[in-house]
Amino acid sequence: MKNALDGAALDAALDHVRRAGMPGLFAEVIDGDQVWRGAAGVADVSTGRPVTADMRHRVGSITKTFTTAAVLRQVENGRIGLDTPIRRYLPKLVPGERGDAITVRMLINHTSGLAEYLPYAYPSLKGMPFVAETGPESLDDHRFTRFDPLDLIGMGVTAPPVGAPGGTPGLYSNTNYLLLAQLLEEVSGTTAELCITRDVIEHAGLRDTGFPAGPYMDGPHSKLYEAWFGMIDPPRDYSVFDMSYAGPSASLTSTVADLNRFFGMLLAGEIVSASSLAQMQRTGPVVSQEGQLMDYGLGLYPMESSGQAIFWGHGGTVWGGGTLAMTRADGRRQMAVAVNMQRWNRLDRAGHPQPHPIDEALAALYRVAMYG
Structure with missing residues (x-):
């Protein structure tokens, strides 16, 4: 029987991304009981220090899946109602009629209509999602x-709404997840970070996943190079950065091995119940921060290719770093990939990101990783 994981093809696909312009990347792919890990390129462009597959990495919005799982565990315990108005829990943070109209579910699936706070916290990003009107100075x-976090929530809640509560398509907004963090704190009696750590990270047995205590990452890690659509040239290292701007919406540090373990257990019903997982997989249209329409569930979204098996997972970016984790619906095939540069696409005269060889190379890597 032919080996289901072609290590040579995966190595070649990884190196193709490096040759296309990515400083460094690493990945883990699983097929049943077979595991492949690989790395290509450098963790530090000035010293040539290589990346390795066991490095820790800022995983960005993959944090949202962990936060959602913690909320759903509280739903299962009867402390949170998924379709209960948020005003019942946090009357001071989302007051009035809007607090009565926005439910916990709407926060998780980005249909609350609450605006993104980032352009208010980072003034140079005020043009989001129109990247041509943004700049990297605030970084x-x-x-x-x-x-x-209460200041950030205030920015998002007082900003003009981006839609009616429950309306579709929703608009992806980190404000939603900072509110979910406050909700966890309200019902658990501890911080959201400790609640997520206890109920999700430790429950899953993840040894290299956690929230940063400050701007520095623990353990072996890569530098993170931000290009901001060619406006930072050469790309600048932002691996030292205070992640309080994201909190439980996007600040976790993890490894590709831990991410595969987490999503494998999640899809197997070992993190939340089968009924909660079914809720997570109920999707609707949401506009991403890049302005793209996507299907989004509860902290989880599908990836499929021309009728082939559906993968579930999440992606994430921080300043300079990106991660993608996907697990096939049957749990057998898994992929987690981390890259150490972001927003490599330059803009055309109309302000639209131009295609870059890295895009094509990453797509080829995903195809090899997911489908062999």
Whole structure:
């Protein structure tokens, strides 16, 4: 029987991404009881230090899946109602009629109509999602800023709404997940980070996953190079960065092995119940921060290719870093990939990101990883 994992093809696909312009990347692919791990390129462009497959990495919005799982465990315990108005739990944070209209579910699936706070916390991003009208200056201004989550929530709640509560398509907004963090704190009696750590990270036995205590990452890790659509040239390292701007919406650090373990257990019903998992897989249309229409469930979204098996997972970006984790619906095939540069596409005259060889190379890597 032919080996289901072609290590040579995976190595070649990984190196193709490096040759296309990515400083460094690493990945783990699983097929049943077979595991392949690989790395290509450098963790530090100035010293040539290589990346390795066991490095820790900022996983960005993959954090949202962990936060959702923690909320759903509280739903299962009867402490949170998925379709209960958020005003019942957090009357001061989302007051009035809007607090009565927005439910917990709407926060998780981005149909609350609440605006994104990032352009208000980072003034140079005020043009989001129209990237041509943004600039990277705020990234340097706020590298060591310790944001208060209540201030960030206030920015999103008081900004003009981006839609009616429950309306479709929804609009992806980190404001939703900072509110979910406050909800976890309200019902659990501890911080959201501790609640997620206890109920999800430790429950899953993840040894290299956690929330950063400050701007520095623990353990072996890569530098993270941000290009901001060619406006930072050469790309600048943002691996040292205070992640309080994201909190339980996007601040986790993990490894590709831990991510595969987490999503494998999640899809097997070992993190939340089968009924909760079914809720997570109920999808609707949401506009991403890049302005693309996507299907989104509860902290989880599908990836499929021309009628082939559906994969479930999440992607995430931070300044300079990106991660994608996907697990096939039957749990047998898994992929987690981490890259150490972001927003490599330059913009055309109309302000639209231009195709880049990295895009095609990553797509080829995903095809080899997911389908062999």
